[in-house]
Amino acid sequence: xxxxxxxxxxxxxxxxxxxxxxxxxxxxxxxxxxxxxxxxxxxxxxxxxxxxxxxxxxxxxxxxxxxxxxxxxxxxxxxxxxxxxxxxxxxxxxxxxxxxxxxxxxxxxxxxxxxxxxxxxxxxxxxxxxxxxxxxxxxxxxxxxxxxxxxxxxxxxxxxxxxxxxxxxxxxxxxxxxxxxxxxxxxxxxxxxxxxxxxxxxxxxxxxxxxxxxxxxxxxxxxxxxxxxxxxxxxxxxxxxxxxxxxxx
Amino acid sequence: xxxxxxxxxxxxxxxxxxxxxxxxxxxxxxxxxxxxxxxxxxxxxxxxxxxxxxxxxxxxxxxxxxxxxxxxxxxxxxxxxxxxxxxxxxxxxxxxxxxxxxxxxxxxxxxxxxxxxxxxxxxxxxxxxxxxxxxxxxxxxxxxxxxxxxxxxxxxxxxxxxxxxxxxxxxxxxxxxxxxxxxxxxxxxxxxxxxxxxxxxxxxxxxxxxxxxxxxxxxxxxxxxxxxxxxxxxxxxxxxxxxxxxxxxxxxxxxxxxxxxxxxxxxxxxxxxxxxxxxxxxxxxxxxxxxxxxxxxxxxxxxxxxxxxxxxxx
Numbered sequence: 316x317x318x319x320x321x322x323x324x325x326x327x328x329x330x331x332x333x334x335x336x337x338x339x340x341x342x343x344x345x346x347x348x349x350x351x352x353x354x355x356x357x358x359x360x361x362x363x364x365x366x367x368x369x370x371x372x373x374x375x376x377x378x379x380x381x382x383x384x385x386x387x388x389x390x391x392x393x394x395x396x397x398x399x400x401x402x403x404x405x406x407x408x409x410x411x412x413x414x415x416x417x418x419x420x421x422x423x424x425x426x427x428x429x430x431x432x433x434x435x436x437x438x439x440x441x442x443x444x445x446x447x448x449x450x451x452x453x454x455x456x457x458x459x460x461x462x463x464x465x466x467x468x469x470x471x472x473x474x475x476x477x478x479x480x481x482x483x484x485x486x487x488x489x490x491x492x493x494x495x496x497x498x499x500x501x502x503x504x505x506x507x508x509x510x511x512x513x514x515x516x517x518x519x520x521x522x523x524x525x526x527x528x529x530x531x532x533x534x535x536x537x538x539x540x541x542x543x544x545x546x547x548x549x550x551x552x553x554x555x556x557x558x559x560x561x562x563x564x
Numbered sequence: 565x566x567x568x569x570x571x572x573x574x575x576x577x578x579x580x581x582x583x584x585x586x587x588x589x590x591x592x593x594x595x596x597x598x599x600x601x602x603x604x605x606x607x608x609x610x611x612x613x614x615x616x617x618x619x620x621x622x623x624x625x626x627x628x629x630x631x632x633x634x635x636x637x638x639x640x641x642x643x644x645x646x647x648x649x650x651x652x653x654x655x656x657x658x659x660x661x662x663x664x665x666x667x668x669x670x671x672x673x674x675x676x677x678x679x680x681x682x683x684x685x686x687x688x689x690x691x692x693x694x695x696x697x698x699x700x701x702x703x704x705x706x707x708x709x710x711x712x713x714x715x716x717x718x719x720x721x722x723x724x725x726x727x728x729x730x731x732x733x734x735x736x737x738x739x740x741x742x743x744x745x746x747x748x749x750x751x752x753x754x755x756x757x758x759x760x761x762x763x764x765x766x767x768x769x770x771x772x773x774x775x776x777x778x779x780x781x782x783x784x785x786x787x788x789x790x791x792x793x794x795x796x797x798x799x800x801x802x803x804x805x806x807x808x809x810x811x812x813x814x815x816x817x818x819x820x821x822x823x824x825x826x827x828x829x830x831x832x833x834x835x836x837x838x839x840x841x842x843x844x845x846x847x848x849x850x851x852x853x854x855x856x857x858x859x860x861x862x863x864x865x866x867x868x869x870x871x872x873x874x875x876x877x878x
Contacts, residue, residue, distance in 0.1 A: 332696045439680045444668035453743035456665050474661040479749035529677025533703045544860035550873040561843045563822040
């Protein structure tokens with residue numbers, strides 16, 4: 316069984332982005348970029364499935380600018396066997412990415428697609444579900460445990476109030492939550508090996524996909540600032556202020 | 565002239581009644597200025613349909629009943645919404661685990677973009693939504709005829725649960741696509757308010773040190789305040805608190821009247837989940853903790869002495 320793992324190149328989670336003064340977006344020039352943390356968990360899970368002998372091949376995919384090659388090399392250093400870049404300099408919104416992935420699903424026929432539940436830049440939480448709909452596959456989002464056997468995936472999902480378990484028929488789409496696994500550290504020998512692995516590059520037009528935008532960003536602004544309040548010297552003052560000043564208890 | 569606005573809210577419910585998040589979503593739909601219909605798809609969900617009909621601002625309730633909706637599976641729910649979609653200009657879900665699971669399937673099948681996690685409606689096709697963990701707010705215009713939206717519940721005050729008198733229309737349920745089977749769930753049962761709709765939240769961080777201490781120190785305070793319990797990602801990762809207690813960018817987004825952050829340093833991802841709270845209290849012995857930069861009241865003290873004192877003073 317092939318496993319397809321879409322990965323996104325995003326601003327590193329440690330970077331606090333700044334809104335551009337002209338309101339056209341956030342400033343990402345000279346900012347550290349990394350693989351979306353949820354996608355790193357997805358790659359790790361796919362590689363573990365291969366190590367268990369369940370997956371035969373792990374294919375990492377990224378849609379975006381040329382520099383996404385670095386993200387794909389990282390995915391291959393974690394253990395993906397090969398990579399596909401759909402190169403595009405235009406902004407790609409989740410529906411466009413889902414269509415590109417659908418075209419690659421048709422081409423590669425994976426038994427499982429596993430990807431992050433959301434990207435930490437646009438915080439959309441859409442792509443996996445959209446791909447599942449377009450490919451007419453069942454989905455298990457926000458996974459904290461995945462077991463694959465006999466043509467089914469049994470997935471524990473994080474839901475409001477606790478967890479639920481679904482058994483879905485493969486091929487299927489799984490999106491990862493934080494506690495699914497802890498990705499391994501990438502070692503230098505594996506980074507070197509990853510450089511030699513195969514990477515195919517396509518354009519959206521090669522896949523016959525129209526990547527037009529469905530949302531237009533009119534402006535990006537700073538959120539309202541919340542100022543620091545006061546430090547209180549002791550618990551008695553705190554309780555008094557909550558009762559008489561804030562009136563919340 | 566554009567078509568008249570007609571919004572469909574996909575209700576979240578427990579079959580007996582609608583969940584609080586549905587009230588916030590109806591409130592957002594009402595702001596669009598047209599008719600507001602609510603879809604209640606469930607299994608034995610007559611009670612939920614009746615409660616939806618009583619929500620202020622709702623003009624019609626559509627009730628579809630079938631075993632396939634018993635656990636709110638994305639495939640069945642999306643199929644039911646799609647069967648109705650053609651009559652609507654806006655389809656709204658709460659941005660909860662359930663809404664986020666279903667909405668993108670609907671959008672993709674309609675070949676439209678989805679507008680996730682809206683916090684404000686500027687016009688029927690212009691919305692505001694936080695990006696980058698709430699460090700920026702994007703104002704976006706939908707270019708599609710149908711807008712599929714998830715609503716961040718903290719951005720909209722809930723619609724009144726009573727006062728409406730909408731008609732309930734029964735629909736035939738669409739067939740189960742049959743590719744997904746519900747195996748079971750572990751939903752924690754307790755008497756505490758739901759995290760996302762609680763008026764007061766007591767939230768703990770890694771400084772609690774262990775699962776035992778987390779419970780021992782925070783539970784009495786939560787009990788006294790009638791609060792829900794939350795946690796930082798660090799505390800959840802360390803196993804001190806269950807996964808679904810996580811407050812933050814990728815966990816729950818909350819905005820209670822009072823948020824008490826105990827032993828939480830205040831990473832930007834955590835602040836993203838709680839900085840819209842009305843009053844924030846931080847208790848932390850580290851004077852430099854970033855949480856103090858958003859706290860209305862900061863108490864720089866060891867939590868293991870401060871919290872028991874807090875409980876005693878209430």
